[in-house]
Amino acid sequence: MTTWITICDTCKREGWESGPMAHTDGEALATLIEATATGLSQVKTRRVSCLMGCKKGCNIAIQSNGKLNYTLGDFEPTEEAASGIVAYALAHSTSQTGQVPYRDWPQSIKGHFVTRHPPLPEEE
Template structure:
């Protein structure tokens, strides 16, 4: 089963406009996450215009069918953040429920969790 990392490509951290950046912070993070996930078979990435967590930019969600879904935010668009996000997604993919023990969380994601959602129920 595939775990998806959805990256908000429109996220802008405070002061973004004053820095004269050519791309948003979300676009920069998305590029780094995509590169870190290249070649992985159980983790895929996609971009989305706005995850509606603007006060916590940069935001990502980690989800898979039938598993817990997590939203994480307040990342800097850095290689360290991207590596931590992808490492967590790999652990999520390897978990039957999507829950990853705290002791296995990469340091780069600690303190960044915003929400956790139950998987959707079967329609039966």
């Protein structure tokens, strides 16, 4: 089953305005995640404008139908962060429930979890 990485492309980390401001930090992270996930059939990416986690930017969500879904934040737009996010998404995609054992988490995502969402019910 496909796991989606939803990336906030409007995130700006503290101090963003002191840099070149050509791209937001979220755009920079999105570009790195998209490049890292290129060619993976189990993981897809999409950009959205605002996940409403501004105090913890850069924010992403790991999502799949019928599984636990997660919001992660407070990333720096680095290759290490992007690599860890994609590796976690791959592990999420192979998990039947979406839960990935802590021992299998990439080091670069530890401490970045903000929320966990249970799957929506299939029936009312």
